[in-house]
Amino acid sequence: IAGVVAEDLGFMVYMVGGIVRDLLLGVPNYDIDLVVEGEGLVFARALAQRLGGRARVHERFQTAVVVLPDGFKIDVATARTEYYEFPAALPVVHRSSIREDLYRRDFTINTMAICLNPGRFGELIDYFGGRKDLKEGLIRILYNLSFVEDPTRILRAIRFEQRYKFQIEAETLRLARDAIDRRLLGKLSHKRILHELILILEEKDPLPALRRMDEIGVWEYVMPEVRLDSETWIMLRRVPRVLGWLAERWLNIGLRSWVVYLLVILQKLPDSAVEEIVHRYRFDRDVTEILLMGREVPGLAVEIEEIQSLSMSDLNKKLRKLSGEHIAFLLLCLNRPESWERVARYLELKQDVRVKVNGYDLKALGLREGPVYQKILSDLYDANLDGLVKTYDEEIELVK
Numbered sequence: 412i413a414g415v416v417a418e419d420l421g422f423m424v425y426m427v428g429g430i431v432r433d434l435l436l437g438v439p440n441y442d443i444d445l446v447v448e449g450e451g452l453v454f455a456r457a458l459a460q461r462l463g464g465r466a467r468v469h470e471r472f473q474t475a476v477v478v479l480p481d482g483f484k485i486d487v488a489t490a491r492t493e494y495y496e497f498p499a500a501l502p503v504v505h506r507s508s509i510r511e512d513l514y515r516r517d518f519t520i521n522t523m524a525i526c527l528n529p530g531r532f533g534e535l536i537d538y539f540g541g542r543k544d545l546k547e548g549l550i551r552i553l554y555n556l557s558f559v560e561d562p563t564r565i566l567r568a569i570r571f572e573q574r575y576k577f578q579i580e581a582e583t584l585r586l587a588r589d590a591i592d593r594r595l596l597g598k599l600s601h602k603r604i605l606h607e608l609i610l611i612l613e614e615k616d617p618l619p620a621l622r623r624m625d626e627i628g629v630w631e632y633v634m635p636e637v638r639l640d641s642e643t644w645i646m647l648r649r650v651p652r653v654l655g656w657l658a659e660r661w662l663n664i665g666l667r668s669w670v671v672y673l674l675v676i677l678q679k680l681p682d683s684a685v686e687e688i689v690h691r692y693r694f695d696r697d698v699t700e701i702l703l704m705g706r707e708v709p710g711l712a713v714e715i716e717e718i719q720s721l722s723m724s725d726l727n728k729k730l731r732k733l734s735g736e737h738i739a740f741l742l743l744c745l746n747r748p749e750s751w752e753r754v755a756r757y758l759e760l761k762q763d764v765r766v767k768v769n770g771y772d773l774k775a776l777g778l779r780e781g782p783v784y785q786k787i788l789s790d791l792y793d794a795n796l797d798g799l800v801k802t803y804d805e806e807i808e809l810v811k
């Protein structure tokens with residue numbers, strides 16, 4: 412449909428970048444990027460109309476997102492050339508042909524396109540040897556200044572290399588090391604570094620990329636305060652298992668793996684260093700709170716391991732304020748299977764336990780409304796957790 416829409420407007424449209432790479436690799440990818448030779452915004456509006464969706468346009472960048480009725484998104488851009496006015500700056504954009512558009516990109520494996528216009532539908536465009544590098548498993552930049560213009564590409568190279576078990580091609584690696592030696596990563600904003608770090612930590616297995624970052628001297632630009640020692644590695648290695656375990660049960664909703672990794676990575680630092688990092692990267696409020704509160708989790712883990720007699724309501728008092736990410740971190744901090752079991756039982760109970768009595772019941776019992784209601788309901792919750800009451804009648808009895 413996109414091809415027909417473009418053809419009608421006298422434009423050419425191509426599917427480009429990551430999705431083409433992943434199609435050739437047979438890896439799922441649902442991020443559709445389209446590049447238009449012509450007017451991307453005109454095309455985006457026409458495509459949205461044709462598909463019954465809407466187009467959100469960014470005039471300044473000549474890009475648009477077409478949102479389909481079911482929420483699926485398609486990114487549309489006008490073919491462009493980017494000039495970097497100075498190293499590590501954001502680029503200045505000009506219109507151009509697909510070839511130039513592909514040439515400004517990071518690695519050969521990301522420079523392939525598939526034409527969608529009816530006459531040439533499905534034609535693979537590969538000006539820069541992307542297919543060959545994909546076959547050989549190589550991450551290769553297109554021109555020598557690539558890392559100088561955009562040092563985040565050093566982090567991207569590592570991410571793709573480790574994700575696909577590829578290798579950074581020798582000359583590309585030399586240029587990356589050279590850029591690192593010239594301290595070009597230091598010119599990047601914290602925001603851009605954080606963005607790349609999050610992308611790495613969201614990979615299925617981020618550890619090889621972290622190791623590689625450490626090895627080629629990138630880590631010191633990300634978090635120089637943190638030394639990734641063997642104890643931290645051991646815990647980091649257990650993260651996917653704990654996340655998988657939690658996801659299978661109950662806490663998969665909204666649990667951000669990158670935050671769990673960060674909690675582990677930051678755990679050995681003094682409070683002041685964590686505060687400094689949180690300040691430097693300007694995490695949003697929610698993440699900031701999680702990272703700062705995460706400081707208490709290892710201590711809680713020690714208590715849970717040491718005090719075997721903790722009841723479920725005791726556990727609730729200690730754990731109820733924790734986020735899903737904290738719970739994952741807590742499980743990582745526990746060494747004894749019995750402690751793990753106990754927290755698991757608590758999480759399970761918490762899912763099921765509901766206080767049956769409500770405010771109206773308390774009123775009917777002649778209790779005057781006030782803060783005492785909150786206290787009674789919370790005590791009832793604890794009593795349910797500890798198995799002291801189960802039914803509505805038992806709850807009423809207890810209140811009496």
Ligand code: CTP
Pocket residue numbers: 427428429430442515516517518521522561563564567
């Ligand atoms: N790109 C680039 N330089 C960057 C970031 C992106 O040249 N610093 C180009 C890449 O060629 C990439 C395209 O922009 O193919 C889209 O970027 P992005 O969506 O981040 O990359 P994907 O290749 O889709 O990666 P992922 O699979 O991680 O989404």
